[in-house]
Amino acid sequence: MDKRPLVEQLASRLRAIAQSAERAGEVAAQEAREGASPAERRDDSRVALEYSSLAKGQAMRAERARAELAELESMPLPKLGERDRIVVGAIVEVEDEEGGRTFFLAPVGAGEELKEGMFAGLWQSDDSEFHDAAHAKRALPRVQLGSAEKQ
Numbered sequence: 001m002d003k004r005p006l007v008e009q010l011a012s013r014l015r016a017i018a019q020s021a022e023r024a025g026e027v028a029a030q031e032a033r034e035g036a037s038p039a040e041r042r043d044d045s046r047v048a049l050e051y052s053s054l055a056k057g058q059a060m061r062a063e064r065a066r067a068e069l070a071e072l073e074s075m076p077l078p079k080l081g082e083r084d085r086i087v088v089g090a091i092v093e094v095e096d097e098e099g100g101r102t103f104f105l106a107p108v109g110a111g112e113e114l115k116e117g118m119f120a121g122l123w124q125s126d127d128s129e130f131h132d133a134a135h136a137k138r139a140l141p142r143v144q145l146g147s148a149e150k151q
Helices: 004-034 038-043 046-073 133-139
Strands: 091-096 099-105 118-121 143-145
Touching: 004 046, 004 118
Parallel strands: 099 118
Antiparallel strands: 091 099, 091 143
């Protein structure tokens, strides 16, 4: 399976988050500067402080989205076989008694639905290491890695 469209879907969402946060931050900063009349600002300076804090929070949100975008764009897209270790960039199928799910293991975007039935996610064990398929099969009801041709 070609993973580039999955990366582009996540990247597009991160770009949209960054742009939205930047716009919201600009609006909040403008409101902090110009939102109230001079008399209102004198009487209640808290409004300006709240808008200033909101602008700062939106700037942080935009910066985080840009950092995640950079991390995503530098992520390797390995072709894996059934006996290879589960690593970032892998596509993993997980099946349990409720059915199955397919995950694209990415460093960002956990929980995002990409294309029908596929989610971005990151599977790590409790010791923060990625494990081979045999370990994953013990840890989860059933994990199947796609073959190199499917990835």
